[in-house]
Amino acid sequence: MSTPRKQVHLAAHFPGVNNTTVWTDPRSKSQIDFSSFRHLAETAERGRFDFFFLAEGLRLRELKGRIHDLDVVGRPESLTVLAGLAGVTERLGLAATVNATFNEPYEVARRLATLDHLSEGRAAWNVVTTSDAFTGENFRRGGFLDRADRYRRAAEFVRLSRELWDSWEPDALEAGDGRFVRPEAIGEVSFEGRHFTVSGGFTVPRSPQGRPVIIQAGDSDEGREFAAETADVIFSRHGTLEDGKAFYTDVKRRLAAYGRKPHELKIMPAATFALGDTEEEAAEAAAEIRRQQVGPQTAIAFLEQVWGRDISAYDPDGPLPDVDPDLSDGVSQGRVPIADRTAVAARWRALAEEKKLTIRELVIEVTGRQSFIGTPASVAARIDEFVQGDAADGFILVPHLTPGGLDDFVDRVVPLLQERGVFRAEYAGTTLRDHLALDSL
Template identity: 70%
Template sequence: MPKQIKLAAHFPGVNNTTVWSDPRSGSQIDFASFEHMARTAERGKFDFIFLAEGLRLREHAGKILDSDVVGRPNTTTVLAALSAVTSRLGLAGTLSSTFNEPYEVARQVSTLDHLSGGRAAWNVVTSPDAFTGQNFRRGGFLKREDRYQRAEEFLTTVRELWDSWAPDALVGDKQQGVFVREVGRFVHSGPQFDIEGEFTLPRTPQGQPIVIQAGDSDEGREFAAKSADVIFSRHGTLEDGQAFFTDVKRRLAAYGRSHEDLLIMPAATFVLGDTEEEAHEYAREIRYQQVRPATAIQFLEQVWRRDLSEYDADGPLPEVDPDPDAEPLTWGRVQLHQDNVETARKWRALAEEKKLSIRELVIEATTRQQFIGTPQQVAHTVNDYVQSDASDGFVLVPHLTPGGLDEFADKVVPHLQELGVFRTDYTGSTLREHLFSR
């Protein structure tokens, strides 16, 4: 029997993924935008909708990065509102374990799970820079290993709070208005957190909300293998996906878990056309809209850590090498390149091999997993990735907000259903049932 594909929709916000200058692109703040995408995802029988969260506006060379602003309303507030206009769609939100506290996050996510009837998910992330920390009283900066130590204990503590109520704790005399027999008493003492008290909410409809982890680093993979239900990753080819899939799944046995206990769902974009040629031409147009000349130079400056504003984006790479000792020019985004000099060497080789300009190189180097073709071709390609163990499904990132998901839901999903690899209707009411029903 073929594997059943898992699908999620990512509301991307204003950044270099979204073609935010397109007249069809809507507001990133108006609730109607969130509602539109959520209703589309539910119409398409998706597992969940996924919101990232920007804790500070990104800056480049001391100015707000207008082509890559991740600014939006509070994640849990938006998801709570979406719970009122959907009935089956899962609701996943990102909350940092670096600048929040366990009790606060446990209460927020538990509340969302109760309000939605068991559809909440928490994407656990770490925040890597002191620049973002300036928005918080605790502030500061944590090294990578320290961030993951905090994150691991953070998640353990949250789960202790969720489990502090017995399943049958909410009982009592309805006429007398007395319902609580045993409240959620908790005590946690560890290197990161030393707290005790009473949790305010009983166990949620899911027992525990779904936990998602985003990250491709070795620490992130191990964290996901130990603790997560879903890992949100990125890879660009079938072979890379299979390697990631194999590596993460093999780690599960060390924690007494099976392959089915952790779902791997990479981010992916898609472009559809009436013909394959039309789809590829449209995809090329989209990438050039996403990577404008100024955007290309800014991307290059992230690696070079030099002012390259005098260079022509349609010209060759700078002859000068990156300055590895300089301060970053971009603040507020994850630094994906740990060795800038080595990254520049690889980019030079790629540019020379394919005769690429700066802009063409940035497009080549930053393109994430893409599915391009007719709706039927895309359905078959998505299915091929899942059946060949490159993933368990995908988190789709449309290039238009909020209407970019419509085509996939209306044109690709029916082909997946015809292949017998995607649901024709929801069979459960909770997100955990969507993701893990056998």
Template identity: 70%
Template sequence: MTVRTRMHLAAHFPGVNSTTVWTDPRSKSQIDFASFEHLARTAERGLFDFFFLAEGLRLREHKGRIHDLDVVGRPESITVLNALAAVTERLGLAATVNATFNEPYELARRLATLDHLSGGRAAWNVVTSSDAFTGENFRRGGFLDRADRYARAGEFVATARELWDSWTPEGVARPFAHQGRHFDIAGEFGLPRSPQGQPVVIQAGDSDEGREFAAATADVVFTGHGTLDAGREFYADVKGRLATYGRSPEDLKIMPGVTVVLGDTAADARERAAEIRHRQVSPQNALLALERIWGVDLSSYDPDGPLPDIDPEPEPALAQGRVRVADPLAVAERWRALSRAKGLSIRQTVIEASGRQSFVGTPETVAAELDEFVTAGAADGFILVPHLTPGGLDEFVDRVVPLLQERGAFRTEYTGTTLRSHLGLPEPVWKG
């Protein structure tokens, strides 16, 4: 008898990105605890695996000024999750914390504290940075070459795991010592082994080095692929790397970030999706997106007019605190071709070219499409990125989750208490 594949679901709290529609009157604060609590409680009501917070270490700038179309301020993730641990019971709590601008002992202690306070529900989304602009906020700003960021991150995770393993499962503290290229520390860790052995490790990154890092280190991969075929290619590639590290396909869950727009009919859903995308890409945001690629001031251009006929500058530097576009000229050529083929303006081109992977339709069709991605080997589940703070998850939980449950594609109750149990991950073997 074939065992039914069940998907995993997580919720991403909207924040510093172009997904959130801040002009919607239902949009609330991204700082008030009530917003975090509402979305987390909704995710737990929907039996989601975990609640996911991103990170912003410096206010982003554009043309030398703080970008006034961005949200200003983001609370520290682990602090927020410690508070959410008190108002949730089963929901996993995932914090994005940078491995470039932190130290293993301090971060391992904070994550272990969250795991103890929550009863085994903590997760760490490992990110890296070689951005000197962000690094200026830290003592060693800009010290790390881009080529070294994954090397430091890999050693950071390994060192944190050594710290978490320095207590025996029976509660006996043992000294630790780590000597490596990036860290040379020794002493005694301040907390016993946590309820799920170690916090869950999440990783995001689509480059070859990112995929290898995930295969070697991560429990969950946060990715994004716009089509079923692209998802299957990524899924097969990353899962195929696991054996090199003595791991099985079940040891790593691949969960792309997705948006969902629902309607009573397919036409209604498409209309809502178009309106949301139109509001996400304002005229100002359209020019900002273009300036990130071209690297020059385009404020004189009409967002409803044609794309620039000039080529991008080789070293774009207008935007600070954002991921650099890898090949601006190639992106510009693709966007021009799209604009010519469909007769699109600047704003229309940005809307079409930069849209996130989305599931748009009736609750029934969305449930079926999500299920297909999992059963076809394109994902183990999804991290939902709503466009409203904090109520953007409500409709999905009320209208889609019951349909997934009817299909046997999603749980009808939590059967464990830890995040590892929700994800079906084995408890790490103690290596003390």
């Protein structure tokens, strides 16, 4: 008897305020208007995707003391947007990024449970952490949390949220329609941890999924361990088949320590794509997209983050700076800090020398995500290869256009995955847990 083929999981990422989106393309629309969110979500649902994914930004990034140009479009609050999308979609999962460092568990748990009710079981929470004081300046406590403690707080945050979600018995609503409540079915929560102390009753009945799906995006050792203990989905950035297999094996093996099975955690890397009628046409399209994403100004800005100094006098189409990085505080605020800028600069310099790359060409080379480039048939085959080869359970697709960048993929690639028998033709269930083939709670 042959082994059944693994099913591919797909999600849609609404492009964030960064150089992912090609702003100069006349088809590029607003990052704020609800119509943009609605278009991408409806396209993803038409393609029978698992979920729609929104990132978060709690402060506009700065470069050399100025707000970074690519941040000025703003960053709407995820749960508000997703509550609106719940009313115009029927099956698509709705994933919000909510920070576990600058929020409180009771309020986040209440908002997510509400979204799960409004959407009839389609809510998900991408748990992220922040340790930098720059972001913390927007909050009362500032940058109070040491970097080493951020996952401890996040783990406690998730544990407490789950206690709140589980505190109502499934049949607490006697009539099943929210009219009559059995008071004895509502439990009290008494939680005392290192970061949180809560004593009281939760205000929202148990939601259709039991609990929202948990997503985690960290790639450090602490992040992998946190995902193995708490997450249903991990959002990774591994771009090659070999790296994907190594990450997949490492994270899945950690699950046993928490009494979990491999299917209980889905690994879904971020991925971009470029399609063409021929392989050559797709390659040309991909190269042009990358040139538009990394213009001269953006190339210099990326290099300044590593070099830690003003290099605006250098030609982006010329060689790398002949000076070493400045290892003081640097020039960028609001981005994930680069742990060893000297080592990164050395790697970049070696790569530029080996391939004879200009500054702009180098940045294009080193900032690319996992990309599927080719005809619809070759892209479908490559996605299937990753999933069947245990390098991923699926992908979170990041289109380069807002909001229509997913249209071609849904129209041209999804039908081929369906023909291969590795992607659903219709939704089999109603909740996001159903779509992800996760165990019921």
